[in-house]
Amino acid sequence: MTKAPRKPSRPLLRETEPPLRSRPRKPRDPEQPRLPFDPMPERIEPCLAQLVPKPPKGDNWLFEIKWDGYRLALHIEPTRIRVITRGGHDWTHRFPSIAQAASWLGGTMILDGEAVVLDEQGRADFGALQQALGGRGGKRSASEAIFLAFDLLYLDGHDLRGMALAERRQMLGSIIPVDAFGAIRLLQAIEGDGDVLFAAACEHGLEGLIAKKLDAPYHSDRRGDWVKIKCVQSESFFIIGYEPSTAALGGIGRLLLAARKGEGLVYVGGVGTGFKRHEATKLRKDLDTLKTSKPAVALKRKGTIWVQPTLIAEIENRGWTDDGKLRHSSYKGLREKQDNAAVYRIDV
Template structure:
C-alpha cells in the first residue's frame, strides 16, 4: 500500500525566503454574465425525410440505411428516461430494454433521435416483426426484441444541439454510442459512398432504401429537404375502408379495400389481397369488426361480398406503382400503422 505523502517540515519558500502563496481569489463581477445552460425541451418535433426517386449528388450529402420501424426519441433526464413516439406519446413502458440501455449511457442529459426496429435473421429491419413484438396495432405488450438505432443527437449535457451542423451532432453521438456495439441502443452508421451505388446495394440486400442527409445542415423539425429518402420499393399508408369476404383466406379476408387522400376527401385506390398471415389477418378482422358501417365512406364501385368500415385504420402497403386509372399496382400488406406513430395517409397530388 502506498503511504500518504509526508507533510513538509517547512513551508515552501520563494526568493528571499518569502512564503509562496496563491493569489487571492477575486470576487465575481456582478455585471459579468453567467454562461447559461440551454433548457431541455420537453419534446422536439422530428425532422422528416422528403421522398425522392434518385439519390442527390455532391460531397455535401452523407447516407444511412433506411430503417423500417417506429420513429422514437429517447430523453435522458435527471428524473429518469422517457421514450416518446413521433406523435409525442410516452411509450417508455413498451421498450424496457431500450430504457435500460439508455440508463447506462455516459451522459447526464440527452435527447437521441432514432428508430426502434426488430431485425430478422439476416439483420434487416422488419416492420411486421416490430408490430408483432408489441402485440399488434392497439396492443399493450412491451417489446423485448426491439433495439434503438440512434441517428442524431439533439441535446447533450445542457446544450441544445439543433443549431449545430449534422457533422458536429454525429461526432458527439459517436462518442456516446460507439460504432459497432451490439447493445439495445446502436449507432445507425453513416456511409460515405456514391448514392446510386449504395442504393443499388441496398436493393440487392432487400433493404427498404437509403436516407441522404446534408452534412452541414442544422436540425429542423418538419419535412424541409435537408433529409431525403430514396426507396427500393414504394411503401405508404392507406386508409382501410372495407374488405371483401372470402372463405378460403386467412381471417375470411379476400381483399382489403383502400383509400388515399386527395385534398379533404378520400378516394378509392383499389385493394390488396397478399401479405397476410394467419396472425395479421386475425388481428385485422378483430379491428375491422368494431368499425362496420352500412355504406362505404367513399365510392368503391360495385363490390360483391363487401363489408365496409369507418376509415380509422391505416395500413402500410408496399406497391410497385400506379395503374393508368390511379389504382395501386402489385400491392402487398405490411401491417397497421399506429396513431401514436402519426399514421399518415398517402396524399394524391
C-alpha cells in the first residue's frame, strides 16, 4: 500500500510572513557592456602540427597520442549536424554514427578531432578506416568509426579560438566526459616528461605524440604551437607508376612514388610491401585506368607501367637515403582527394 506523504513539521510559509516575490528588474544600464555574440563560422581551417625530431621541453606543453585517421570538424547546431573534412568537404553521410552522437550533445558548438577505426588492441588502423569508407572514391559510410575530440572552437554563440588551449580543453571536458565510450570520445591529455612518453608510445606500437602549447590560442595554420613527433614517419606521395608482377598480390610488384619539388615532381623511390590482397587488386584496376606513355618525372625504367600522378598513397618509412630515396617504406593505403592530403614537398 502506498503511504500518504508525510506532512511537514512546519509550514513552508507562515501565515504571518509575506508571500514570496521576485525582486523587480531594474532597467538595463546603457553603459553596461554587452557580451559579444559571434556568428558560428561555416568552416574553420584546421590548426596543423609541425614535424619535429624530439618532444619539446617545459611545463607549458600538453601531450596527446597521435592517432592515424581523418581530421574532422563537427559543426553542431539545434537544426543540423555537419561533419567537415580537413579539405572543407561535407562527409556527414559517411560518418552516420558520429553525426548521430553529435546530435545528442545538444547546444551549438564546433569540435576539432580525428575519426579513427580501432583494431583489437585499441590502436588506430588507417587501412581499416579506408576499407570502412569503401576505398578511394567509395560511397560507403563508416559506421564503426569513432571521433576523438581534442579541441573546442566555438560554443553557444562564442568563438573560443582566442582563448588559451588550457581553457578550451577545460570547457571541452565539461561537454564530453572522460569516460565517454560512444562514437564521440574525449582524447585525453597526458602529463609527464615528453621523452619518456614518446619512448612509451613507440614501444606500444603507436604512431607518435602531439605536443601543444597550453597558453596558445587556436591558429589556422602551422606555426609551431602544435608539433608532432613520430615513431615511424608517414607521408603522402603521388603514385607515378608500378612494376607488374605475376607473383605479387594484385599483380603489383612495386609502386613508384613522387614528391613535390618546386613546381614539379621528383622521384623518391618505391614501395613493395604493406599491401592486402583486396586492396592491391582494386589498386591495380584503378592504376590501369590512368596509364600514360609519358612518366611524370624524368626517369627511365624498363618494364614499368607509367600512370598519371592522380592517386595519393600514404607511405610509412624510416627516413631518407643520402640520394633522396625513402628507406624501408611500407604502403598504408590511398588518401582521399577530399581529405586534402598534403603531398610531401621537398624543399628546393
